[in-house]
Amino acid sequence: MNKTKTLVVGGGFGGIKVALELANSEHFDVTLLSDQPNFHYFPTLYHTATGGRQAESSIPLTSLFEGKKIKLVNGRVENIDRHKHRVTTTDGKHYDYDNVVLSLGSVPNYFGIKGIEEFAYAIGTPEKAKQFKNHLHEQLVSQHAPDLNYVIVGGGPTGIELSGSLTGYLKEIMEAHGIKHRAVHVDLIEAAPKLLPRMPKAMSRAVTRRLRRLGVKIYLGKVVQGETADTLMVDGNPIQSHTVVWTAGTTNNPFFKNNGFALNERGKVKVDDYMQAEPDIFVIGDNADTKFSGMAQTALYDGDFIAENLKRNAEGKLMRRYEPKEPIYVIPAGPHWAAVLWGKTQIYGLPGWALRTLADLKGFSDYQPWWKAGAQWMTGFEGEEECPECAKHGLSNIQI
Numbered sequence: 001m002n003k004t005k006t007l008v009v010g011g012g013f014g015g016i017k018v019a020l021e022l023a024n025s026e027h028f029d030v031t032l033l034s035d036q037p038n039f040h041y042f043p044t045l046y047h048t049a050t051g052g053r054q055a056e057s058s059i060p061l062t063s064l065f066e067g068k069k070i071k072l073v074n075g076r077v078e079n080i081d082r083h084k085h086r087v088t089t090t091d092g093k094h095y096d097y098d099n100v101v102l103s104l105g106s107v108p109n110y111f112g113i114k115g116i117e118e119f120a121y122a123i124g125t126p127e128k129a130k131q132f133k134n135h136l137h138e139q140l141v142s143q144h145a146p147d148l149n150y151v152i153v154g155g156g157p158t159g160i161e162l163s164g165s166l167t168g169y170l171k172e173i174m175e176a177h178g179i180k181h182r183a184v185h186v187d188l189i190e191a192a193p194k195l196l197p198r199m200p201k202a203m204s205r206a207v208t209r210r211l212r213r214l215g216v217k218i219y220l221g222k223v224v225q226g227e228t229a230d231t232l233m234v235d236g237n238p239i240q241s242h243t244v245v246w247t248a249g250t251t252n253n254p255f256f257k258n259n260g261f262a263l264n265e266r267g268k269v270k271v272d273d274y275m276q277a278e279p280d281i282f283v284i285g286d287n288a289d290t291k292f293s294g295m296a297q298t299a300l301y302d303g304d305f306i307a308e309n310l311k312r313n314a315e316g317k318l319m320r321r322y323e324p325k326e327p328i329y330v331i332p333a334g335p336h337w338a339a340v341l342w343g344k345t346q347i348y349g350l351p352g353w354a355l356r357t358l359a360d361l362k363g364f365s366d367y368q369p370w371w372k373a374g375a376q377w378m379t380g381f382e383g384e385e386e387c388p389e390c391a392k393h394g395l396s397n398i399q400i
């Protein structure tokens with residue numbers, strides 16, 4: 001049988017799902033091309049950054065594809081030649097396709113603010129999360145020079161998750177090393193008048209109360225203007241800090257602009273009812289201009305949708321039209337507490353946290369057999385510290 005040569009670009013939530021689903025079908029010859037050897041499970045990165053394990057947020061693609069008929073290739077795609085049905089990577093290699101699915105994810109957006117890219121920390125990958133964690137230890141333990149202000153910019157889900165667990169983590173490091181509790185502050189800065197600007201008011205209020213109870217200072221309606229090695233300028237006022245974490249925005253992967261795709265006003269790729277951007281080119285997940293783009297659940301849903309449609313097409317059946325599916329929003333804020341928005345229902349506190357831990361188990365098992373997913377999930381209840389004192393203290397086993 002003549003198999004359809006399907007190239008999936010991007011080893012993240014959307015790309016992996018398409019590849020796994022198509023690998024079950026005899027109609028496809030599947031290649032997954034990604035610039036990373038690992039799948040980054042973003043929802044737990046805040047925990048990895050504050051004492052959790054690297055393994056919780058990073059799974060080797062080879063493990064996910066073990067025993068599957070998927071050719072895995074490492075490379076960074078730079079160009080697409082529509083005419084030749086071919087993509088080219090930065091190292092000059094070519095990959096031909098009959099159809100291609102692009103799921104390249106987002107990149108950080110610094111809005112051109114001076115100094116942020118150079119000086120601010122980020123937690124957008126497990127490596128960056130580790131860098132941030134190492135910085136905290138270096139400052140507190142090696143240099144004995146805690147910052148007076150630990151500043152997180154961005155009052156969206158990532159900023160909330162991180163500030164909620166950072167207060168506790170800083171205290172734990174100090175306790176483990178017998179450092180007297182200094183008056184360290186975790187500041188959360190948001191340009192909009194409320195946290196979670198796109199969520200219902202009641203949810204913003206509940207999260208704000210919760211973070212304040214954990215000791216986070218919240219600054220609303222404040223705009224960051226620039227950063228140097230030791231100062232963040234906010235609305236004309238300097239905040240002294242060597243620890244600023246930028247969580248305030250993402251934008252579409254520049255590949256699409258560079259390759260002349262039709263984009264909406266937010267830079268996302270316009271797709272038709274079948275998630276096709278151009279003939280034989282499908283664009284999904286964060287990259288696509290769909291109603292709930294920007295969420296892992298959406299990317300996973302898109303991956304399933306594309307795989308099913310490609311299979312239907314191969315079997316001579318009519319393809320389905322894309323119907324956006326509203327995700328469930330689950331935002332942890334400190335130990336054993338999360339805010340959940342599920343349709344019109346809002347849930348807070350311990351039940352929200354329980355839902356969140358179950359959501360992660362479900363998230364892991366969307367890509368792995370139950371026994372691997374279970375083992376991965378258990379890593380969320382463990383800490384990981386290079387520093388022997390902190391390891392002995394059993395840091396962060398309870399933070400998720």
Ligand SMILES: Cc1cc2nc3c(=O)[nH]c(=O)nc-3n(C[C@H](O)[C@H](O)[C@H](O)COP(=O)(O)OP(=O)(O)OC[C@H]3O[C@@H](n4cnc5c(N)ncnc54)[C@H](O)[C@@H]3O)c2cc1C
Nearest residue numbers: 010012013014035042043077104105285286294295296299
């Ligand atoms: C810190 C953080 C926390 C988050 N928490 C949540 C959450 O709790 N719940 C939720 O629903 N969503 C969450 N999200 C959003 C979610 O992670 C994204 O919506 C999701 O990852 C999108 O999936 P994707 O397949 O479009 O892209 P990704 O999962 O980002 O995958 C893109 C892949 O493509 C690769 N790639 C990029 N460019 C190239 C190239 N040129 N060539 C080859 N490969 C390339 C990347 O390395 C990556 O492997 C979070 C995001 C962040 C940053």
